[in-house]
Amino acid sequence: MEKKKFINFKMIKELTPYIKKERWLFLSGLTMMLITSTLRLIDPLIIGHIVDKVVPDNDIGKLYQFAGLFVTVIVLSGLLTYYQVILLSKMGIKIVTRLKMQMFDKFLHLPVGYFDHNPVGELIARVESDCENVRQLFSDLSVTIFGNLLFFLGMLIVMFLRHFNVTLLLLIPISIIIISLFLLVSYLGKFYRKIRELNSQITGIITEYIQGISIIQLFNQQKRVISILDDKSKIKRNTDARATFTEYSFWGLFGFLIETVFIVILIYLLAPQILLGLVTLGTLIVFIQYTQRIFWPLIMVSENINQIQRAFASIYRIFNILNLSSEYDVDKGNEKHKYQPIRFDNLIEFRNVSFQYKEDELILNNINFCIKKGEKVALVGASGSGKTTTISLLCRFYNILSGGIYVDGIHINDFDLKEWRKKIGLVLQDVYLFPGDIRENIRIYDDTIVDEKIFEALEYVGASEMITRLKNGIATEIMERGQNLSVGEKQLLSFARAIVFDPEIIILDEATASVDVLTEKKIQKAMDKILEQKTAIIIAHRLSSVIHSDKIIFFHNGNIIAAGTHNQLLNESNEYKKLVNLQFLSHKEAG
Amino acid sequence: MKHNIRNIKWIINEWRSHKLMLSLLLFLTLVSASVTVTFPLIIKKLLDTLQYMVERPEIYSDIGPELWAIIWLFIIVGLVKLTVSTYPGFRSLMNTTFEYVLRIRYFSEILKKDFNFFNIFRTGDLVTRLTSDITDFPKIAWFMCSGIFRSLESFTKIMFCIAAMFYLNWQLTMLTLIPLPIMMIIFYITSNKLHNSFKKNQEAISEINNQLEMSFSGIKIIKAFVCENKYKRFFTDTLSKRFKTEIRLVTLNTRIRMIYEYIDYFAQIAVIVFGGIMVVTNDITIGTFFAFYTFLSMIIYPILDLPQLFVSGKQAFVNIDRLEEIKNYPIAKPVIPAKNKLSKIETISFEDVSFSYSKDEINILNNVSFNTKKGERAIIIGPIGAGKSTILGLLTGLLTPQKGVIKINGIPLDEIDLVDFREKIGYVPQEPFLFTGSIKDNIIFGKDSVSDDLYRSVLDIVQMKREIQLFKEQDSTRVGQRGVTLSGGQKQRLAIARALLRQPQILFFDDITASLDADNEENLWNDISKQFGEITCFIVSHRLSTIRYVDNVIFLDSGYLIAKGQHDLIIKQYPEYRNFVTGSRQISS
Numbered sequence A: 001m002e003k004k005k006f007i008n009f010k011m012i013k014e015l016t017p018y019i020k021k022e023r024w025l026f027l028s029g030l031t032m033m034l035i036t037s038t039l040r041l042i043d044p045l046i047i048g049h050i051v052d053k054v055v056p057d058n059d060i061g062k063l064y065q066f067a068g069l070f071v072t073v074i075v076l077s078g079l080l081t082y083y084q085v086i087l088l089s090k091m092g093i094k095i096v097t098r099l100k101m102q103m104f105d106k107f108l109h110l111p112v113g114y115f116d117h118n119p120v121g122e123l124i125a126r127v128e129s130d131c132e133n134v135r136q137l138f139s140d141l142s143v144t145i146f147g148n149l150l151f152f153l154g155m156l157i158v159m160f161l162r163h164f165n166v167t168l169l170l171l172i173p174i175s176i177i178i179i180s181l182f183l184l185v186s187y188l189g190k191f192y193r194k195i196r197e198l199n200s201q202i203t204g205i206i207t208e209y210i211q212g213i214s215i216i217q218l219f220n221q222q223k224r225v226i227s228i229l230d231d232k233s234k235i236k237r238n239t240d241a242r243a244t245f246t247e248y249s250f251w252g253l254f255g256f257l258i259e260t261v262f263i264v265i266l267i268y269l270l271a272p273q274i275l276l277g278l279v280t281l282g283t284l285i286v287f288i289q290y291t292q293r294i295f296w297p298l299i300m301v302s303e304n305i306n307q308i309q310r311a312f313a314s315i316y317r318i319f320n321i322l323n324l325s326s327e328y329d330v331d332k333g334n335e336k337h338k339y340q341p342i343r344f345d346n347l348i349e350f351r352n353v354s355f356q357y358k359e360d361e362l363i364l365n366n367i368n369f370c371i372k373k374g375e376k377v378a379l380v381g382a383s384g385s386g387k388t389t390t391i392s393l394l395c396r397f398y399n400i401l402s403g404g405i406y407v408d409g410i411h412i413n414d415f416d417l418k419e420w421r422k423k424i425g426l427v428l429q430d431v432y433l434f435p436g437d438i439r440e441n442i443r444i445y446d447d448t449i450v451d452e453k454i455f456e457a458l459e460y461v462g463a464s465e466m467i468t469r470l471k472n473g474i475a476t477e478i479m480e481r482g483q484n485l486s487v488g489e490k491q492l493l494s495f496a497r498a499i500v501f502d503p504e505i506i507i508l509d510e511a512t513a514s515v516d517v518l519t520e521k522k523i524q525k526a527m528d529k530i531l532e533q534k535t536a537i538i539i540a541h542r543l544s545s546v547i548h549s550d551k552i553i554f555f556h557n558g559n560i561i562a563a564g565t566h567n568q569l570l571n572e573s574n575e576y577k578k579l580v581n582l583q584f585l586s587h588k589e590a591g
Numbered sequence B: 001m002k003h004n005i006r007n008i009k010w011i012i013n014e015w016r017s018h019k020l021m022l023s024l025l026l027f028l029t030l031v032s033a034s035v036t037v038t039f040p041l042i043i044k045k046l047l048d049t050l051q052y053m054v055e056r057p058e059i060y061s062d063i064g065p066e067l068w069a070i071i072w073l074f075i076i077v078g079l080v081k082l083t084v085s086t087y088p089g090f091r092s093l094m095n096t097t098f099e100y101v102l103r104i105r106y107f108s109e110i111l112k113k114d115f116n117f118f119n120i121f122r123t124g125d126l127v128t129r130l131t132s133d134i135t136d137f138p139k140i141a142w143f144m145c146s147g148i149f150r151s152l153e154s155f156t157k158i159m160f161c162i163a164a165m166f167y168l169n170w171q172l173t174m175l176t177l178i179p180l181p182i183m184m185i186i187f188y189i190t191s192n193k194l195h196n197s198f199k200k201n202q203e204a205i206s207e208i209n210n211q212l213e214m215s216f217s218g219i220k221i222i223k224a225f226v227c228e229n230k231y232k233r234f235f236t237d238t239l240s241k242r243f244k245t246e247i248r249l250v251t252l253n254t255r256i257r258m259i260y261e262y263i264d265y266f267a268q269i270a271v272i273v274f275g276g277i278m279v280v281t282n283d284i285t286i287g288t289f290f291a292f293y294t295f296l297s298m299i300i301y302p303i304l305d306l307p308q309l310f311v312s313g314k315q316a317f318v319n320i321d322r323l324e325e326i327k328n329y330p331i332a333k334p335v336i337p338a339k340n341k342l343s344k345i346e347t348i349s350f351e352d353v354s355f356s357y358s359k360d361e362i363n364i365l366n367n368v369s370f371n372t373k374k375g376e377r378a379i380i381i382g383p384i385g386a387g388k389s390t391i392l393g394l395l396t397g398l399l400t401p402q403k404g405v406i407k408i409n410g411i412p413l414d415e416i417d418l419v420d421f422r423e424k425i426g427y428v429p430q431e432p433f434l435f436t437g438s439i440k441d442n443i444i445f446g447k448d449s450v451s452d453d454l455y456r457s458v459l460d461i462v463q464m465k466r467e468i469q470l471f472k473e474q475d476s477t478r479v480g481q482r483g484v485t486l487s488g489g490q491k492q493r494l495a496i497a498r499a500l501l502r503q504p505q506i507l508f509f510d511d512i513t514a515s516l517d518a519d520n521e522e523n524l525w526n527d528i529s530k531q532f533g534e535i536t537c538f539i540v541s542h543r544l545s546t547i548r549y550v551d552n553v554i555f556l557d558s559g560y561l562i563a564k565g566q567h568d569l570i571i572k573q574y575p576e577y578r579n580f581v582t583g584s585r586q587i588s589s
């Protein structure tokens, strides 16, 4: 873990804009808090006066005056506290909502690579539970601390005025407390950060296991996953327990110092003076009251500091993410072309493209090929040879290591990212459907896409039959990840999604791998029609899906070893020929 | 009310297993509460003594034995308090223990559930229930110990204080307690709304987690289709819903707190007015007057704690309900161990099996019957959505048929020990699911101990050996969640390796050829024949060339079994099958 103080000024600086935005709430909350803190100083003084003035004089009229004052103070501070809490909570919720929004926004714009290495569950924890942790800081802590500090200082001042020497002496235990508080706080900081970390790990583990539940059940691995969760939870419990025990032991000590040591000092110093008539009984009462009240702000501050620490552990993690660079910043390219409409009239060129996901693990090695506008190009090759990687680069999911992809001579990094992606219709190898109905899954909440268009797309991909089978048609709800559909059905839907937007370039990564061949044949006919005007890149292991392409590019271990039409490749490449032979049933076998 | 009682019973039940710790807590709580009460009494003694001494300046001019006695009293009480002061630590130890126990328990419950459950509960929601519902302040774990014991402590403090006040002067005590009943009524009215607000809020939280889950899981689609802004909008909407529920909660909460605060304030006013008069009229001493005042300002925090019990109780009850909802969701077929255990699987048969995913939907499978014997390789083929994966689900006991029986060795599947049966099968799902961890972790997932030979030969069979060698970290390369850092075919092959490593008697391959190249497939089958000669296989495939590696074909269309038998035979016998196969054949080499 990094060696860092739990609160550093950078974080505070980063937080200020959030408070600034809500400054009215903050300021009014703060003002109310300051007023109530001052009011809270008054009532011990009233008691002192009653003892010193009313009782010796037997003056009931004066008593009523003090009582009236007391009532005013209390009603006022009660009301102010109420509004203060409401206003500040509102501020806290507002700020946290904004933080969550920003986190979410940030995540949406992080490069794909980030999601390869961070489990979804941990990301959820970062947005939801880390932000929630910060809420207390704004809704209550930031101001309570001010209030309590003011209260504390106010008490000291009144005490100094009432009796200088005694107060001076009391400062010794007070400073001991403050110093040990400080030490305690910095000691506990690292625990809290660790707990946050464990918390999101646990969330991650649970998320993953819930999603892989059927595998766990089929492999009888319930015990194992439970024990993994068990281990992590146990570590969290122990860390938590250690932190709290340390903390409470200190509180006990502070309590002893304040309640016992203070009072003993007070009696020891003040009693002789009272007996000599130098100090009134009222003063002793005020001092006793105050010392007791010092305890509460300190306890409050303690809980506050505890929470602040937890909050700052979270803030640390939040800003770590907010400060990551988004995919726009990663590779800016040439600004010149950013604001021009993207034109693709001739050629997409891969020029000497090399790529690696990790240091020193070259996945693509000097790839060169081009795709003419209107062509259908197939990428084939063994599993793991780099086909999906190639199209990910075209979509700018990752940054190219060297070389470049050029569209009509312009590097794709020079385009506006979103505009470029809008040109592409993509079917991913791993189908993903959102929970929601079929309609929204296909048009992704784009209202300009009318139902007719959706039906048309479904018809093209051969899914209309399947839709008619469904009771609610395209309004059928899809469960998480489409688990209430068969895999082939899901593939068809994600296929429909890619063509409904009428993109210029269509990329199909194993789009029909889990579709039966008969359906695929039907699709192929329809596809010929829609792909007519379009450029298409098709990846398929099933060669029947690709043999009609204008060009077949044969990948092997991150290199292109052959390219050409089906017939050309059959003649030129032995590897390709072998692949073809393996895949098709000969007449004899088919009977 | 009944609902509250149920939840209270639930908590008591949880407490049963921690009796010792809880008794310790109870003891410490009582000690700490009684020590607290002695404090104002000593101060009273101090003030009265001082006043007595002040009135007799000729006798007393310095701290005498009377005052020393009081000082020692303070020190003793302080020390007692110091020794019991760590008990909040015990409290929070118990909190975290409860947190831990509950999470594990309900996670285990989830592990028993079937598809019905997961069709209803989304991941984000379940995760919320197992994390924030349990952990966060002031939810279940906090409430179950800290919440209750803090309230108990507060309650005893208040009671002890009131008792002490009665002891000092009952008339004044009565006067201070006047506003209490009125406040109680107001409180009761407000707090009724709480439960509802909590529930709404908790639902809003789950909704947010669901949204997050779906957006992060589908990030590539969101990016590829440039709909970041739309998803942002949804999230904003959900957040603003949450914003409202949170504000409602805070307002209610503060109001309840307020009422309690004023109970105590009114009592203090009563002390000042009536107590003041009584001091003036010499009915009570200054010490008593101040002790009353101290008692009342001392119990203000405990008094504020009490509504916390109600508030956090309501919150915790909602969360407990949400946990119990998980547990009580019915499982179609609970796994009951210690029934028939099979040593060798000889035959597998479907007899007239019909199945649908829910009662009000049409059947996915209709009267399907077939038999397979040991060592047989059967391919299940048919159009998409025909029910192929469903058959595998039934065979592995993930699903249960509504009608008909599935028999293994002639014994119905529900009379067989499912855990034991599953030990004998290897299953490769249609969409390979890998876990975060190393490649090796994933392959050996299904086994506790693996010999190196077996491990390596399995890697060989799935044709991964060479590829793994290319990775810098070899088989300790980490794969991301769901295997995102691998290619489609690599995921598939790791899933196959994971199944093979269990040395199963039956293999279920669901559409494994989808991302397997033909070369790999050829080698795979050859190696399986070589090393697992006797193995029974059910293969679902859309690649017709796979037929060459199998004995029998089961042809399925729209939930009906159309044909079963050798390819050569049924292609002549069944025109539907012939159509399906030949219609799809593209070229002949």
Ligand SMILES: Nc1ncnc2c1ncn2[C@@H]1O[C@H](COP(=O)(O)OP(=O)(O)OP(=O)(O)O)[C@@H](O)[C@H]1O
Pocket: A116, A357, A358, A363, A381, A382, A383, A384, A385, A386, A387, A388, A389, A390, A429, B484, B485, B486, B487, B488, B489, B490, B515
């Ligand atoms: N996100 C990633 N992080 C690290 N390595 C990756 C990532 N994605 C893929 N790889 C690795 O890059 C190589 C090429 O993968 P790619 O997905 O491009 O293969 P493919 O040709 O599409 O194979 P398949 O036919 O199996 O889908 C593989 O060795 C794979 O393990």
Ligand SMILES: Nc1ncnc2c1ncn2[C@@H]1O[C@H](COP(=O)(O)OP(=O)(O)OP(=O)(O)O)[C@@H](O)[C@H]1O
Pocket: A483, A484, A485, A486, A487, A488, A489, A514, A516, B115, B119, B357, B358, B364, B383, B384, B385, B386, B387, B388, B389, B390, B391, B430, B511
């Ligand atoms: N969990 C579920 N809830 C409701 N319906 C489901 C569920 N899973 C599958 N179905 C439906 O049951 C039918 C059969 O699905 P199944 O997955 O068995 O098809 P399949 O033959 O494996 O198809 P594919 O070749 O596409 O994988 C489909 O129409 C599907 O929509």
Ligand SMILES: [Mg+2]
Pocket: A387, A388, A389, A429, A509, B487, B488, B489
């Ligand atoms: Mg791929």
Ligand SMILES: [Mg+2]
Pocket: A486, A487, A488, B388, B389, B390, B430, B510, B511
């Ligand atoms: Mg299937």
